[in-house]
Amino acid sequence: MNGVHDMGGMEGLGAIGYERDEPIFHAPWEARALAITLAMGAWGKWNLDASRHQRELIPGPLYLSISYYERWIEALGRLMVKAGLVTEGELAGGHPAPGAPKATPALTAERVAPMLRRGGPTIRDVPATRRFAVGDAVRARNINPAGHTRLPRYARGCAGTIARVHGVHVFPDSNAHFQGEQPQYLYSVRFAGRELWGDRAGPRDAVYIDLWDSHLEPG
Amino acid sequence: MDQHDPDDHDHQEIPSDPALRVKALESLLVEKGLVDPLALDAIIDTYEHRVGPRNGAQIVARAWTDADYRRRLLADATAAIAELGFAGRQGEHMVAVENSATVHNLVVCTLCSCYPWAVLGLPPAWYKSDAYRSRAVIDPRGTLREFGLAIGDDVEVRVWDSTAEIRYLVVPERPPGTDGMDRDQLAALVTRDAMIGVAKVAAPADRGAR
Numbered sequence: 561m562n563g564v565h566d567m568g569g570m571e572g573l574g575a576i577g578y579e580r581d582e583p584i585f586h587a588p589w590e591a592r593a594l595a596i597t598l599a600m601g602a603w604g605k606w607n608l609d610a611s612r613h614q615r616e617l618i619p620g621p622l623y624l625s626i627s628y629y630e631r632w633i634e635a636l637g638r639l640m641v642k643a644g645l646v647t648e649g650e651l652a653g654g655h656p657a658p659g660a661p662k663a664t665p666a667l668t669a670e671r672v673a674p675m676l677r678r679g680g681p682t683i684r685d686v687p688a689t690r691r692f693a694v695g696d697a698v699r700a701r702n703i704n705p706a707g708h709t710r711l712p713r714y715a716r717g718c719a720g721t722i723a724r725v726h727g728v729h730v731f732p733d734s735n736a737h738f739q740g741e742q743p744q745y746l747y748s749v750r751f752a753g754r755e756l757w758g759d760r761a762g763p764r765d766a767v768y769i770d771l772w773d774s775h776l777e778p779g
Numbered sequence: 780m781d782q783h784d785p786d787d788h789d790h791q792e793i794p795s796d797p798a799l800r801v802k803a804l805e806s807l808l809v810e811k812g813l814v815d816p817l818a819l820d821a822i823i824d825t826y827e828h829r830v831g832p833r834n835g836a837q838i839v840a841r842a843w844t845d846a847d848y849r850r851r852l853l854a855d856a857t858a859a860i861a862e863l864g865f866a867g868r869q870g871e872h873m874v875a876v877e878n879s880a881t882v883h884n885l886v887v888c889t890l891c892s893c894y895p896w897a898v899l900g901l902p903p904a905w906y907k908s909d910a911y912r913s914r915a916v917i918d919p920r921g922t923l924r925e926f927g928l929a930i931g932d933d934v935e936v937r938v939w940d941s942t943a944e945i946r947y948l949v950v951p952e953r954p955p956g957t958d959g960m961d962r963d964q965l966a967a968l969v970t971r972d973a974m975i976g977v978a979k980v981a982a983p984a985d986r987g988a989r
């Protein structure tokens with residue numbers, strides 16, 4: 561979707577706000593927001609791509625007006641309601657509905673370290689067609705899907721060169737919508753700065769974008 | 780509290796105080812048995828005390844001092860990083876990109892805030908800012924100047940937009956004047972910012988300047 565989250569190349573979005581000796585969390589609630597989001601992910605009711613997409617679905621004006629962890633909490637609420645883990649009323653009222661069953665947490669303290677250590681690898685050992693090799697000329701397709709995509713707007717229609725082949729990976733554009741992992745080749749594509757931005761870019765500079773087979777056509 | 784018309788069912792409304800909102804959310808989820816507060820504490824402890832940029836600094840110092848390791852790191856960063864014991868969430872698939880006299884690398888995530896947690900910990904707020912996410916790709920040199928880093932016209936700037944689950948670690952240039960230093964001393968010089976690409980590693984003499 562062409563949402564405000566897809567902001568590569570925009571200007572006027574405020575200051576970078578570098579902070580020397582920045583704390584890891586700026587308030588205790590940020591730490592709880594991060595931890596709650598990770599712990600709820602352990603229920604396995606959604607995947608990382610779906611949670612990213614849920615954040616993209618936050619209406620643009622709101623997305624731009626709230627902080628990073630507020631975006632997380634906003635999206636988490638929607639994910640939990642959609643998954644049936646909490647109801648709209650519970651979320652609004654802050655208490656379990658009368659007679660609601662009590663679950664046993666999916667994630668216990670002992671399981672945290674192994675879960676974080678394992679992570680969520682996206683490489684898949686399945687056969688897939690490898691259409692491109694390092695050095696091949698390619699072009700990012702001009703697609704504008706209404707749903708989730710990891711092909712940023714600023715690269716669509718632009719010509720590039722395959723710089724690396726990362727192997728066969730889960731395709732977020734389908735996985736975010738629970739339409740299967742559809743594993744396919746993932747490439748690092750080098751786009752010349754001038755191809756993306758015209759004379760604005762330095763003549764030697766380049767942007768490397770990780771794109772899947774479905775995002776590319778021969779250049 | 781919430782007096783708006785029930786038909787005006789705006790799910791996106793945010794209470795003014797996120798601290799209260801998150802507290803209420805945690806208490807609801809604990810009451811429902813959906814989260815264990817001790818698990819939340821363990822997650823926070825991991826990223827406050829166990830996983831952070833000192834991990835990445837050890838990788839860089841090793842690459843500076845061990846030519847074979849450097850080769851392995853550039854060829855298969857995930858495996859080379861695992862040799863030092865680092866792996867896991869938001870670091871499952873790693874690529875190391877090396878700065879030199881002719882190439883400067885810079886990492887961003889324009890679509891969200893992807894960042895190599897396993898080797899650098901959680902991203903700083905500026906990395907997640909809309910300004911950095913939007914401008915790093917169109918104006919990397921101007922962005923770097925804001926960080927106090929001027930890149931010469933003879934140097935190629937490569938921006939890595941982290942659109943997949945591949946996480947990028949910048950291997951900065953080893954500064955001059957560090958020949959006699961051991962690996963731990965070198966690691967102490969390596970900053971998070973240098974491993975994102977918004978800074979260079981300063982020579983010890985510069986760092987010592989008061």
